[in-house]
Amino acid sequence: MTGQTLAIEGLTATAVIDGQRHILVDDLSLAVQQGRILALVGASGSGKSMTCSAALGVLPPGVTMAAGRVTIDDVPYGATALRGRHVASIMQNPRSAFNPVRTMRDHAAETLRALGTMGADAEDRIAHCMQAAGLEEVKAVLSLHPFEMSGGMLQRMMIALALLGDAPFLFADEPTTDLDLVVQMRILELLEKLVEERRLGVLLVTHDMGVVARLADDVAVLDHGRLVEQAPVMTIFHQPGHPVTRMLVNAHLSLYGMEAIA
Amino acid sequence: MSLISASNLGKIYRTHSLVGASAGKTVLQDISLSVREGETVALLGRSGCGKSTLARLLAGLEQPTTGEVLFRDKPVSGLDRSDIKAFRRDVQLVFQDSPSAVNARFTIRDIIAEPLRHLTSLDQGQRQDRIRTLLNMVELPPDIADRLPGQVSGGQLQRVCIARALAVNPRLIILDEAVSNLDIHLQASALTLLARLQRENGIAYLFVTHDLRLVRGFASRCLVMDEGRIVEESMVADCAGMTHPASRLLHAAVLPPLPERTGKRLILSGQAL
Numbered sequence: 001m002t003g004q005t006l007a008i009e010g011l012t013a014t015a016v017i018d019g020q021r022h023i024l025v026d027d028l029s030l031a032v033q034q035g036r037i038l039a040l041v042g043a044s045g046s047g048k049s050m051t052c053s054a055a056l057g058v059l060p061p062g063v064t065m066a067a068g069r070v071t072i073d074d075v076p077y078g079a080t081a082l083r084g085r086h087v088a089s090i091m092q093n094p095r096s097a098f099n100p101v102r103t104m105r106d107h108a109a110e111t112l113r114a115l116g117t118m119g120a121d122a123e124d125r126i127a128h129c130m131q132a133a134g135l136e137e138v139k140a141v142l143s144l145h146p147f148e149m150s151g152g153m154l155q156r157m158m159i160a161l162a163l164l165g166d167a168p169f170l171f172a173d174e175p176t177t178d179l180d181l182v183v184q185m186r187i188l189e190l191l192e193k194l195v196e197e198r199r200l201g202v203l204l205v206t207h208d209m210g211v212v213a214r215l216a217d218d219v220a221v222l223d224h225g226r227l228v229e230q231a232p233v234m235t236i237f238h239q240p241g242h243p244v245t246r247m248l249v250n251a252h253l254s255l256y257g258m259e260a261i262a
Numbered sequence: 263m264s265l266i267s268a269s270n271l272g273k274i275y276r277t278h279s280l281v282g283a284s285a286g287k288t289v290l291q292d293i294s295l296s297v298r299e300g301e302t303v304a305l306l307g308r309s310g311c312g313k314s315t316l317a318r319l320l321a322g323l324e325q326p327t328t329g330e331v332l333f334r335d336k337p338v339s340g341l342d343r344s345d346i347k348a349f350r351r352d353v354q355l356v357f358q359d360s361p362s363a364v365n366a367r368f369t370i371r372d373i374i375a376e377p378l379r380h381l382t383s384l385d386q387g388q389r390q391d392r393i394r395t396l397l398n399m400v401e402l403p404p405d406i407a408d409r410l411p412g413q414v415s416g417g418q419l420q421r422v423c424i425a426r427a428l429a430v431n432p433r434l435i436i437l438d439e440a441v442s443n444l445d446i447h448l449q450a451s452a453l454t455l456l457a458r459l460q461r462e463n464g465i466a467y468l469f470v471t472h473d474l475r476l477v478r479g480f481a482s483r484c485l486v487m488d489e490g491r492i493v494e495e496s497m498v499a500d501c502a503g504m505t506h507p508a509s510r511l512l513h514a515a516v517l518p519p520l521p522e523r524t525g526k527r528l529i530l531s532g533q534a535l
Contacts, residue, residue: 184517
């Protein structure tokens, strides 16, 4: 069994601000393979999150996808068909991603209803996904509201919800940026384990080259909405080709007091 | 003489309602530390360990439940008017969340001018000169002064907050996760800027963070906090040898500088074929 490949092809997203047309993502193409992690890196505002949102059809108001398509093994898919079923996603801020007045049980039920898979085995499947995400005390956690949980627990719950659809691909948009480093370490370990056990194909959006070094197989570098370099992680760190890649790697290495790459 | 110090600080928070006070929640216990002129001390710890509360106590924004904060060896609670003014000028605080640390209806100019109006005797013209100098110091263009906080990026607004803290020539800046929200390359350049200002003006920093990476090369000494106490102190050069479990955990959580796996996952998936 070889894995599927999800490809984003010729994606262009534009916004009209004060009557002027701005290109936020410019003719971007990349491919995510099952069982591998592709990191999408770049400075704030380079279009990383916009790429994920456009591919999944959840662009903010005022931004339109002007061109491009998403395919899985060369078969084009609409955003609605992709979302949840083929591509699950987790967001940066677990604190604001949950409904504050709903329990975790309600959130899980809502996800299953949206997927149309609210069968008799629902409780078992929820429990199974929560355990896979490292939430062992299933019954206790299901009755909690978001404010009763830590950021790390909420992020695990978000991952559990993402696993419910059994989607082969996962878009993770800055999944650990708001967490403290110890929690970050555990969430990254969890993601790695899920990729190995479930052969998930992950598009990992991050600005932290440390996260890239820890987890990614391949790296795509964005600058002002344009893909400027794509290469295996070793090449990105040891022989970066584009000036933007070099800047990101050097700034990262300077935090470790390490020599800049020429 | 230490610039600022704390002796046996403790802080207990209580919530009060109609039926009376709740049981106290102890946030800080038995904290003693000191920061000398021109020194950079890092205060490390996980979320919720009490770092920010300690920062607020040291800056005088809140009062300790027990113990004392000393400014130039004098208890802050007993300072006279002129000493209090000196304390407020000499100790500045930069917060993590810059959008909520500024008035959204003030222009960048008004934001930086505020401490100048209250804590210095500069006239209008001198204040404008000072604002230009400060913007230049934090490498922001002068025309940014007339914009509102919502019209600049997060990284720019954070530098505005640093400029505001620098405005009155303080002797100590408490940086409470002040660079954590920035992109890594902006974090690195913000720290380079702060280190340069320290060389030029001899400012001291108390650098509150959970990221051990940022401490190297910036601070000289680090204190590790856990559950409201300082559990370990070390020179940064020796911080790899820290032994407390909380310190070890922070160490283990540091992300690798370079990728280590060479196609391990490729081999795993190859076996699955």
